[in-house]
Amino acid sequence: MRIYNSLTRKIEDFVPNEPGKVSMYTCGPTVYHYAHIGNLRTYICEDVLEKILRFSGYDVKRVMNITDVGHLASDADTGEDKMLKGAKREHKSVMEIASFYTDAFFSDCAKLNIRTPDIVEPATNLIPEFIHMVEALLEKGYAYKAGDNIYFDTSRLKEYYVFGNQNEEELMVGVRDDVSEDINKRNKNDFVLWFTKSKFEDQALKWESPWGVGYPGWHIECSCIGMKHLGDRMDIHCGGIDNMFPHHTNEIAQSEAYLGHKWCNYWFHVHHLNDETGKMSKSKGEFLTVSLLESKGYDPMVYRMFALQSHYRKPLTFSYDTLDQTAATYKKLKNRVLSVKADGQADEAEVKDWHDKFAQAVGNDCNTAMGITLLYDVLKSDLNGATKLKIIEDYETVLSLNLLKEDKKEETDDELTAYIEEKISERTQAKKDKDFAKADAIRDELKAKGIVIKDTREGVTWSRE
Ligand SMILES: [Zn+2]
Secondary structure, three states: OEEEEOOOOEEEEOOOOOOOEEEEEEOOOEOOOOOOHHHHHHHHHHHHHHHHHHHOOOEEEEEEEEEOOOOEOOOOOOOOEHHHHHHHHHOOOHHHHHHHHHHHHHHHHHHOOOOOOOEEEEHHHHHHHHHHHHHHHHHOOOEEEEOOEEEEOHHHOOOOOOOOOOOHHHHOHHHHOOOOOOOOOOOOOOEEEEEOOOOOOOOOOOEOOOOOOEEEOOHHHHHHHHHHHHOOOEEEEEEEHHHHHHHHHHHHHHHHHHHOOOOEEEEEEEOOEEOOOOOOOOOOOOOOOHHHHHHOOOOHHHHHHHHHOOOOOOOEEOOHHHHHHHHHHHHHHHHHHHOOOOOOOOOHHHHHHHHHHHHHHHOEOOOHHHHHHHHHHHHHOOOOHHHHHHHHHHHHHHHOOOOOOOOOOOOOOHHHHHHHHHHHHHHHHHHHOOOHHHHHHHHHHHHHOOEEEEEEOOEEEEEEO
């Protein structure tokens, strides 16, 4: 297994701390809104990494946090509190928002066949552990109190920018959404470990601490949750590329200052999903979620395939045209797989041989596109049906594309079909007449009956929800 390590900026042989075992940590979502498909690209790639490790024979323990406190609009401790923002938007309590969007996140993950990590820990579960770490950092002289908050002192470290490639743009992260600079910070990149003097009078979640009532900064949670469940040394830490700075840089700073030794050996970062304008913006256009794709008639597996066809370290450009192409490719691939008859007896030596080939292909820095190519090679080969199916079943433990799962037969009576077709032609006429209100009303009428229609270049298609 070889993997690109953001710390060394090289592809390295993967050597875990303990032979045969892998401790893996994933930064989880801030549960104040639905997950964007750009965020979900990261979770798909991390899921594949975990499955490749298991495929290669490792015993993996994977931990993920849920951020339900402390994450401000800017990753550098400024701006509005994200959870509070969500609560205000929906006139609910912070905990109601957290619980609703945690469920929504895992439901999206399930649709995308993303395995739930072995341990999922909400930040609000471990407040005493956070306080303990902050106390230790103060004792060791790595933290200071100013303006009633506790800050980490980045000037105490020999090397703070451990990922090296910090450019001005990345350093501007904290300034971007900024309203006012925090004058309590001794150094520009010092970060909050514990907020005591809340900037928000109506901060919903507060806890007693040795420094007064307050709440934790965002970065501390991943260090504490990681150490609690994976010990003082972890093998792989994952996240989106935008987590590299300041979040992961700060995690390393505080963890290694606290432990006094190296914390995590391999850092795995998934690159951005962009739209054709170059940046995926939440503020303009539609907010792209799995549900939105489903409502447009896409099987979530098509999005998973879309993510797996590209390499996780390359930015990926999203467009409906590309997704349509992937949908067609996926359908063809799935039909081919489903048409394989289980003829003969599986040739175990071949199964093993193809297993090793796949492990080598995807084990080369998660080359999932190569894994899919191998799947086509299996289909093209002259192996018997039973052997092919066994190999595909094996590959599916990593790809997880539901290729062997028969779609539910859609039993539709003729009467219903006639009704739907009549409605579709009525809608087409309404659109020709530029009566869009009527066209939308017809679409909604069908949707209420569980029928989703989709406009494609070949005309209007429909499916059950
Ligand atoms: Zn994190």
